[in-house]
Amino acid sequence: MDIAHYRLMNQQLTRSAFSEPGELISWMGCLQAEEYTSAKWAIGNRIPHITDARIEKDFNEGRFFRAQVLRPAWHFVAPADIGWLLNLSAHRIKAFYKQLHGKLDISNSDLKRSKHIITKALTGGEKMTRNELLTLCLQAKMRTDEIRINFLLMDAELDGLIVNGGRQGNEFTYELREERMPVMEKEAAIAELARRYFISRGPATLPDFVWWSGLELAEAKMGLEMIKDGLQYAVINGEAYWFFETPVLQEPDSVSLLPSFDEFTVGYKDRVDEYKPSIIIDGQVAGTWKYSEKRHKIRIETQLFVPLQEHAENAVLLAGREYARFLGKAI
DSSP, X not given: OOHHHHHHHHTTSSSOXXXXXHHHHHHTSOEEOSSHHHHHHHHHTTSTTOOHHHHHHHHHTTSSEEEEETTTEEEEEOHHHHHHHHHHHHHHHHHHHHHXXXXXXXXXXXXXXXXXXXXXXXXXXXXXXXXXXXXXXXXXXXXXXXXXXXXXXXXXXXXXXXXXXXXXXXXXXXXXXXXXXXXXXXXXXXXXXXXHHHHHHOSBOHHHHXXXXXXXXXXXXXXXXXXXXXXXXXXXXXXXXXXXXXXXXXXSOOEEEXXXXXXXXXXXXXXXXXXXXXXXXXXXXXXXXXXXXXXXXXXXXXXXXXXXXXXXXXXXXXXXXXXXXXXXXXX
């Protein structure tokens, strides 16, 4: 079994069944969005012919959100999934941030009072930026600042009170979360998370799922147990790799310029350097890339780990042109 090529296909990088960002994100469970601009290109790599502007439009219209779920990390999440994903992971993320609250002298009273101020300000469908909410908290004589406000807003998000409401210029806005967003019982949510992980990222191991989901080992085992009758697996080097179906392998001739924190590099325990944008050739990391922008043009620079054959070099150039098209720029 060629694990890398199976993963490329299941992650929609060499084939795509989607045309809508929200549908792709929901199918994958969620999609890491630590860096907003890079995360839009993660979608762009998985939906042919889509543009950065179209993804930005969908985000601003609330067709998907950006929230901290699973591990303490930002993810794109579909509206129908944010409720049960928060219920499954908010307590762990809150425990992670609690120690930072102590260092910043943020009390439970501060958290409660800030939520009252935020709720009042956003009632009636209002959207406000972080700086606007900071100003309101300061006007209410709250002891906060540029750093503390981030933790106050995060706590309100983890409580399911607010969500990202699109962007105003380059600033994220916040709005009250709609009560209609569904939730699930814990066991059902764990099983659903496992199903979405293995269908979109398989072949993968139980340790991979534990890493990606942030679940305890016992919880992850339970999720796998609940869905394994619908899975196939292959044992490689003594480890079981689980996946949903055996796709027909395409010819191993693919090149992708992946952004930092892409699910292909961050979605597994033995992940590569997820902090750098990666050049993926035939399922393997072949180098890194970066781009610079000047007016209506971009320039892409690559750092390859090994020399490439001519057809691979041409494929990298084509991938660069595709990124320029995505941004609406020349190259």
